Amino acid sequence: MAMEILLWVLKSALWALVFSFLSVVIKGRKNIKRAVGFFHPYTNDGGGGERVLWCAVKAIQEENPNLDCIIYTGDHDASPESLSGRAVDRFGVELLYPPQVVHLYKRKWIEEGTYPRFTMFGQSFGSVYLSWEALSKFTPLFYFDTSGYAFTYPLARMFGCKVICYTHYPTISLDMISRVWERSSMYNNDALISRRVTYSGQSFAWRFASIWLSRCKVIYYTFFSWIYGIVGSCTHLAMVNSSWTQSHIEKIWRIPERTKRVYPPCDTSGLQVLPLERPVKTPTIISVAQFRPEKAHTLQLEAFSVAIRKLDAESPRPKLQFVGSCRNTWDEERLQNLKDKAIELKVDKDVEFYKNLVYRDLVRLLGGAIAGIHSMIDEHFGISVVEYMAAGAIPIAHNSAGPKMDIVLQENGQQIGFLARDVEEYADAILKILMMPETDRLEMAAAARRRAGRFSEQKFYEDFKAAISPILCHASN
Structure with a gap:
């Protein structure tokens, strides 16, 4: 209680100081x-x-x-x-x-x-x-x-x-702070900070540096969270x-x-008119997301590679389509790295990349996909997941946040898609959809489409x- 009162006093004093100063600066500008x-x-x-x-x-x-x-x-x-x-x-x-x-x-x-x-x-x-x-x-x-x-x-x-x-998406979340405490490596948590080194020689030095940096980052995140709460x-x-x-x-x-x-707003009405039947000769999996680090495109590519290796020789070889936009040179570089990774995994002939597509072309690609893949951890909502469902593509989404809590839930007792966390789980979900009988796929796709209507424009x-x-x-x- 004493700490809360102290924070309230500090917050009030801070705002009084800021408002009094800036009110003078801005006065007359309105x-x-x-x-x-x-x-x-x-x-x-x-x-x-x-x-x-x-x-x-x-x-x-x-x-x-x-x-x-x-x-x-x-x-x-x-x-x-x-x-x-x-x-x-x-x-x-x-x-x-x-x-x-x-x-x-x-x-x-x-x-x-x-x-x-x-x-x-x-x-x-x-x-x-x-x-x-x-x-x-x-x-x-x-x-x-x-x-x-x-x-x-x-x-x-x-x-x-x-x-x-x-x-x-909150700029800082309690989940982010807890991950730093747990020293989990992510796109926004440097590997040096999250590292848990066990090898000899440099073990103690690396571990000490990692623990010290983790504690510093927790303080940084906690302080930032406090300020974020004030401004928000x-x-x-x-x-x-x-x-x-x-x-x-x-x-x-x-x-x-x-x-x-x-x-x-999700374009459910425009996508729901697409037929649920899809080409079976070359089953297509689509990924719609900006080429940003948190979208975890590399995980999708690795899971697709694992699924192909596990696929029966008699089964049709699937295709993966990446559709996204690039905001700047860093996004362009990430896209090129993804293309290089496809070559490294020897799946480049099975992967297609589409940058900055116009809407009608995106609809065309969605209309040909049997599944849609999404892999961002703690995706706030997941519009692309809803778009997959509305278009008739079975969703494979990350088992966290929006997709888990709001979207990929049962519709009248019927499963509508899959949730996954790592490469193996994503690969297994891909294989299940590829091996699914057509009647079962159509039934699941129809249930997913009905649920998508809850998030219409x-x-x-x-x-x-x-x-x-x-x-x-x-x-x-």
């Missing part, structure tokens, strides 16, 4: 316009976050046509017409009218390559600088963050904005995309009364409008 400003620095990422952006813009245009929609983007070639066209071409979302665009030129301050160490802190405070540029150029009545930059919320409030956010609590409305995200946000931000779960619009209506009504006052 020129608030009746608009909704969407802070989305990467409008070309091509992932589920971008789909949410365009569906959110459309929902607000429908709910309150008198409010202008502004997009803050670091893509310098973006224009109202190009973004409106992209929403249709890439996601099938037709906006009522093109949004206005405010170009940002400080985006390098939120790029991961700018911060080789202390990346979370660097990107978070860099986002404040980028948000300052955005709000200085155009101050909207409503500031809407759709990219997870919670550190910008206090600044937006100081500019006089009502703050709304749609959080896909500044939002007037926090929409979250899954049960897993909601649980973590409520524990860290501690504003359950202002936290609403709104499942992301129409359902998103209904829940989204219900959540934002109390906030937007401020515009009428």
Whole structure:
């Protein structure tokens, strides 16, 4: 109790100091316009976050046509017409009218390559600088963050904005802290920190360094989590995309009364018209995800390689299709490394890569797949998993977070897919689908498609409008 009181006092003192200082700096700068400003620095990422952006813009245009929609983007070639066209071409979302665009030129301050160490802190405070540029150029009545930059919320409030956010994934979660305690190596936990060395000679030195670095990182994560809780609590409305995200946000931000779960929009209607019957000569498995480290594409490739080696000689040889987008040169490098890995595993002739596909081509590929694979640990929700199901492809998803808690559940007692954690489990799931009788596959695919209907785009619009209506009504006052 004493510690909680101390933290409350420190929190109050910190905010009093920050507000008193910045209020003086910002005083006189306020020129608030009746608009909704969407802070989305990467409008070309091509992932589920971008789909949410365009569906959110459309929902607000429908709910309150008198409010202008502004997009803050670091893509310098973006224009109202190009973004409106992209929403249709890439996601099938037709906006009522093109949004206005405010170009940002400080985006390098939120790029991961700018911060080789202390990346979370660097990107978070860099986002404040980028948000300052955005709000200085155009101050909207409503500031809407759709990219997870919670550190910008206090600044937006100081500019006089009502703050709304749609959080896909907490910047820091309790799971991340526990993994550092357990010294588990992941894409965001350096191997030196997580290493458990047992060989002689350097054993003691390596183990001491690993333990010491792990303890330091726990302190770093704990401190960051505390600050993240403070800035996140500044939002007037926090929409979250899954049960897993909601649980973590409520524990860290501690504003359950202002936290609403709104499942992301999935194109179930457009995909559900695809026939469930698939070509059997060359069964295809599809993987739809941005080429980012947390998506664990290498695990999928290794599992596919293991499955092929275990496959009977008489069985048709499957094909794996990677479909994703690249945001920058680091993503491009990851894609090339994946291609090299396919050659190393001797499955390059069975693997196809598709970068930055337009929406109609993605639908075509989904319509030919018998299964869809997903392997991100603690995926906040998993739009691609729902898209697999709606298209009639049996999902193989990671046994954690969104897919485990919300999506790959039984539908009226019928199994709809598989959950896996490591290469062997993924390979076994692939083999089960490949060896499954066609009648059983069709039955499972049909059940998966029925469940996908729970996460439709129409359902998103209904829940989204219900959540934002109390906030937007401020515009009428």
